[in-house]
Amino acid sequence: MAKQRNSxxxxxxxxxxxxxxxxxxxxxxxxxxxxxxxxRADIAGPTLNNFEQLVDSKFAVQAFxxxxxxxxxTTVITVxxxxxxxxxxxxAGPRISALLLAxxxxxxxxxTVVRAFGWNVILGPSGVINKSLSSLxxxxxxxxxxxxxxxxxxxxxxxxxxxxxxxxVAVMQKVDPALEEASLSLGANPLVTFMKxxxxxxxxxxxxxxxxxxxxxxxxxxxxxxxxxxRAPLLTTLLYSYAYTLxxxxxxxxxxxxxxxxxxxxxxxxxxxxxxxxxxxxx
Amino acid sequence: MGNSxxxxxxxxxxxGRYAIMCFAGFWCVFLVAPIFVVIVSAFTAGDYLTFPPSGxxxxxxxxxxxxxxxxxxxxxSILISTVSTAIAILxxxxxxxxxxxxxxKGFVFIEFVAxxxxxxxxxxxxxxxxxxxxxxxxxxHALANLxxxxxxxxxxxxxxxxWSAMAGTDVSYEEAAQSMGATPTVVFRKVVLPMARPxxxxxxxxxxxxxxxxVSISVFLAGSNxxxxxxxxxxxxxxxxxxxxxxxxxxxxxxxxGFFILVERIGGMKMFVGK
Numbered sequence: 001m002a003k004q005r006n007s008x009x010x011x012x013x014x015x016x017x018x019x020x021x022x023x024x025x026x027x028x029x030x031x032x033x034x035x036x037x038x039x040r041a042d043i044a045g046p047t048l049n050n051f052e053q054l055v056d057s058k059f060a061v062q063a064f065x066x067x068x069x070x071x072x073x074t075t076v077i078t079v080x081x082x083x084x085x086x087x088x089x090x091x092a093g094p095r096i097s098a099l100l101l102a103x104x105x106x107x108x109x110x111x112t113v114v115r116a117f118g119w120n121v122i123l124g125p126s127g128v129i130n131k132s133l134s135s136l137x138x139x140x141x142x143x144x145x146x147x148x149x150x151x152x153x154x155x156x157x158x159x160x161x162x163x164x165x166x167x168x169v170a171v172m173q174k175v176d177p178a179l180e181e182a183s184l185s186l187g188a189n190p191l192v193t194f195m196k197x198x199x200x201x202x203x204x205x206x207x208x209x210x211x212x213x214x215x216x217x218x219x220x221x222x223x224x225x226x227x228x229x230x231r232a233p234l235l236t237t238l239l240y241s242y243a244y245t246l247x248x249x250x251x252x253x254x255x256x257x258x259x260x261x262x263x264x265x266x267x268x269x270x271x272x273x274x275x276x277x278x279x280x281x282x283x
Numbered sequence: 284m285g286n287s288x289x290x291x292x293x294x295x296x297x298x299g300r301y302a303i304m305c306f307a308g309f310w311c312v313f314l315v316a317p318i319f320v321v322i323v324s325a326f327t328a329g330d331y332l333t334f335p336p337s338g339x340x341x342x343x344x345x346x347x348x349x350x351x352x353x354x355x356x357x358x359x360s361i362l363i364s365t366v367s368t369a370i371a372i373l374x375x376x377x378x379x380x381x382x383x384x385x386x387x388k389g390f391v392f393i394e395f396v397a398x399x400x401x402x403x404x405x406x407x408x409x410x411x412x413x414x415x416x417x418x419x420x421x422x423x424h425a426l427a428n429l430x431x432x433x434x435x436x437x438x439x440x441x442x443x444x445x446w447s448a449m450a451g452t453d454v455s456y457e458e459a460a461q462s463m464g465a466t467p468t469v470v471f472r473k474v475v476l477p478m479a480r481p482x483x484x485x486x487x488x489x490x491x492x493x494x495x496x497x498v499s500i501s502v503f504l505a506g507s508n509x510x511x512x513x514x515x516x517x518x519x520x521x522x523x524x525x526x527x528x529x530x531x532x533x534x535x536x537x538x539x540x541g542f543f544i545l546v547e548r549i550g551g552m553k554m555f556v557g558k
Contacts (some may be wrong), residue, residue: 011387012327013399019373022396026403027437029411029463036414084306085357102543105555109539109546110318111496113517115533117304118317121324121334121529128320128334147427158317161310166555219404221499228468236406240502243410253414256407 001219030260037253050254060238060255067234069222070149071217078164078213079206081157086168086202087194090180104165112159116226119155120146123227145230157224160213167209168202175201204277211273218279219259233258291496319538322326332526343530347535353531357400357514359426363511364494367433368441368487374434375441376483380475382442383449401439405499408435425506444489448482449475485550492542496535 038046054060085104089097107115122128130142147152179201183193185236224234230241234256242252321377325489328338347353378397381387416422437528456478460470474484501511512535520528546555 007385008387008389011381011385011393012389014377016382017392018378018397018442020392021370021374021434022399025412025431026399026408027396027407029415030403031419032415033407033411034422084303085310088304088307098405100307100311103314103554105439106539107314107318109492109496109543111498111513111532111535113496113513114321114499115317117516117520117528117532118319118321119321120333122317122492131334149322154413158313161314187498191296191299202321217359219406221404221406226517234368236499239410240369243503245411248481249414250419252410256410258409259404263402263404263407267361 033253033256033260036250037257039250039253041250050070050251053251054254054258059233063233063235063238064258066149066232067218067236070152070156070234071214073153074160074217075210075214076154077157078161079210080148081161082164082168082209083199085165086172087179087198089165089169090177090194090198091173101169104162107158108162112220113226114221116155116223117160119151119158119229121228123151123154130208130244137139146227148232149228151227152224152232152234155227156217156220161222164209164213168205171205171208172198207273207277208270211266211270215263218266284300299460311322318543321529321532325526325533327531329526329531331524332364332529336417343526344533347527347530347534350527352510352515352519356510356512359429359494359509360424360512363426363429363509365435366432366490367494368491370430370434370439371490372487373484375486376454379442379445379449379479379482380471382446384454390439397442398439400436405436406499408432409500409503412500413450416504422506424507425504425509428504428506429501429509430510432504433497434479436497436500440490440493441483441486445479445482448479448485452478459484481550485546486544488546488549492539 037050040047040049076275089100092100093251105221120127124130125144125146127144127145127209129145130139133139134142175198179192180197184190184199188196218234219236220234220239221236224232225237225240228234228237230237232240239255239259241251242248242255324334324336325331325343325366326339326341327333327336328340328342329336330453337339376399378393382390382397387393409432412428412435416428421428454477456474457470460474461467465473495511496513497511498513501514502517505511505514512531516528516531516535
């Protein structure tokens with residue numbers, strides 16, 4: 001008993017710096033955010049006014065639906081794209097698959113601003129795509145490929161594709177390649193093997209990847225800011241413009257609280273699902 | 284008859300396989316394209332940003348190196364990322380030890396707090412800090428605020444990677460040192476820390492990179508006396524049509540390549556794959 005109490009003490013002493021830092025830097029500011037979100041300068045006491053104004057604002061409601069649309073599209077596209085990649089990673093030789101993995105992972109290390117800038121150069125009115133199309137004589141006026149939802153989806157897909165692949169790869173690492181080899185040697189062709197053996201064993205990774213990508217898509221900031229612009233705001237960029245162009249911090253706080261609620265819902269969903277997985281797959 | 288159906292199914296299979304390989308190839312191009320385009324167009328000899336560039340030169344890199352905003356924000360970024368990573372290591376290693384070695388009452392609480400910056404969106408954390416800073420009227424201390432914000436978001440990177448490195452080590456080494464009379468401090472310094480080193484290194488690189496690239500938090504905390512490079516680049520991108528942002532981006536990509544190689548050397552790409 002005394003030993004347990006001693007080790008509890010040690011653990012809490014070791015945790016004290018991080019807990020102190022995070023209480024000051026995350027927990028207290030979050031509580032203040034809660035207060036600010038339910039406050040209005042011209043109204044005494046807590047009020048729902050900020051949220052009512054958001055619901056009444058067509059712009060804010062549009063931003064909410066746009067956020068969901070962009071996140072769903074991004075998630076679906078990354079899932080559809082990640083499987084061919086996974087197939088090649090599983091079936092290619094060690095050198096090729098290391099190269100493929102490096103190409104997939106490297107963009108994570110590059111600033112989101114730089115990546116959005118790259119898409120700017122490709123999709124912009126005098127960008128790579130528009131210039132090549134017009135020099136081929138296919139278009140007269142540049143296509144509007146940027147500062148809209150399309151550009152945000154492209155940018156966020158680029159942002160989050162690596163995470164989906166990594167989620168699948170992480171799960172598939174634990175799957176014995178002998179399973180696939182057995183299927184192949186019993187006469188199933190590689191495609192059938194992939195559909196019947198590889199795909200089902202990847203479902204836990206698909207689930208965790210989907211949750212991760214969806215929640216990151218909802219909360220991305222620099223990408224929608226630089227590729228969507230002010231005319232196609234998501235919740236995150238709406239928050240920024242309330243704070244910085246309208247100086248309405250109460251309403252910005254209300255948007256932030258909506259984002260927090262969505263993030264928390266996802267966090268608990270994730271925990272819930274991984275608990276179920278732990279129970280049904282063993283440890 | 285059996286023969287012909289075997290041929291057609293193998294032909295089918297080949298088409299399917301090539302289709303999949305084309306898809307994967309498409310994704311490789313998609314992933315590389317924006318980064319490639321930026322790097323190539325930075326080496327233009329012309330006055331405007333174009334792809335393909337009009338002639339080759341490194342004049343825009345020389346131009347950038349002489350820009351005062353680039354110099355000061357680059358140094359600011361290095362300073363912020365170094366200091367915040369260092370603080371995050373000091374605090375994060377201790378809490379990782381607590382989580383890996385002990386099963387204290389309140390384990391779930393400690394874990395939740397230590398990883399909470401990953402649960403909340405970075406923009407929300409940035410705005411929440413901005414809100415408090417405005418109420419306390421300390422917005423003129425932009426550098427300190429930025430460091431505080433970056434400590435907040437880098438702690439989880441250190442905790443996760445150090446925790447998993449520590450969880451994978453054998454307790455019997457510590458017990459051996461202990462039974463031979465080493466004090467807990469000596470055990471920590473001579474046994475625990477060296478074994479956790481790969482985790483600490485990898486976590487530091489990821490934390491530094493995240494901090495160096497961050498805009499979600501920084502955009503709310505930057506002031507006229509302290510602006511990180513990524514924030515400066517973002518505002519510069521919106522206004523200039525010359526290749527300056529491309530050259531700055533290329534420099535940031537070069538740094539990313541350096542860190543990528545470093546991570547590879549330390550722990551291999553499995554650092555990214557594991558949780």
